[in-house]
Amino acid sequence: MGQTLLRLAAEQADVSVVAAVDRKSPAQRVIEGVPFFAASELSGVPPFDVAIDFSLPEGLSPIISLCVARKAALVSGTTGISEQQHQQLSEAATGIAVVWASNYSLGVAVLTDLVERAAQVLQGWDCDVVESHHTxxxxAxxxxxxxxxxxxxxxxxxxxxxxxxAGDIVGEHTVQFTTLGERIELIHxxxxxxxxxxxxxxxxxxxSQRGPGLYRVRDLID
Incomplete structure (x- = not known):
């Protein structure tokens, strides 16, 4: 994910990557103009406006602390985190802008909104979430x-x-609402x-343009 972020960020004129951080010591300190740091060197990264975190649960708390200390925003997609870390994100959001999501697809953000709206209207219908991924x-x-x-x-x-x-399925999610005689499927x-x-x-x-708070991806689409 980190390599993908670096590749796509380089294509965006409004994005400037000031540092990349890996859990291991980098074999090369600068790659295509981007300085690399080990996780143990996190405090030494240059000033930044927003940190994007797709690490492991043990890597989340240090980047939260750094963002709070530097008054920088945080975008995190690290999953499998503890309830205590969710609470840490909420506490950080009182002073900085924070986004945490299990999925950063804009399509999934819209799907989530549609699911909530459907569930509000279709009270009493069966609701099943079916997901498929690679082996x-x-x-799960x-x-x-x-x-x-x-x-x-x-x-x-x-x-x-x-x-x-099964196989190499990147990701498929179906939310199915069913009642007698009819069925609605919302699929991504x-x-x-x-x-x-x-x-x-x-x-x-x-x-980067928002004040402190805990935001969802769908809050940032418009």
Whole structure:
């Protein structure tokens, strides 16, 4: 994901990458004009407006602390984080702008909004979230499936989940509302992982103009 972000950021005139951080010591300090740092050197990175984080759970807390200390915004797509780390994000959002999402696809952001609206209207209908991913994905249901389910539940829906692991499927999510005699399906299919990096860059460009708060990707689409 980091390599994809660097590649796509280089194509955007309004984005300037001041540093890249990896958990390991970099074999090369500067690559195509971008200085690289190890995670242990995080405090030494140059000044920045927004940090984009797609690390592991153990890497999240240090970048939150750095962003708070520097009054910089944070866009994070790190999943599998603890309840304590969710609370840390919420606390950080009292002083800086924060976006956390399990999926940065703009299409999924719209789908989440549609699911919530459908669940509000279709009270009493069965709601099933079905997700498919490649065989190497370990968590099930996916973080995106859980986010979609939470959107339905927030509007009164009763949600069930089903997961499929097959081949090299990038990601497919179907939210199905069913009652006697009819069914509605809301579907998102990802065919390229670039969409997640593009969405994170979109969120970063929008969040830099916002005040402190905890934002969703769908809050930053308009």
């Amino acid at each position: 190497q994905k370990k968590d 249901p996916s973080g995106t499936a859980l986010t979609l389910g939470e959107a339905a539940q927030s509007a009164g829906g009763q949600v069930s989940y089903a997961s499929l692991r 299919r990802a065919s390229n992982r670039d969409i997640f990096a593009r969405g994170a860059l979109h969120a970063a460009s929008r969040i």
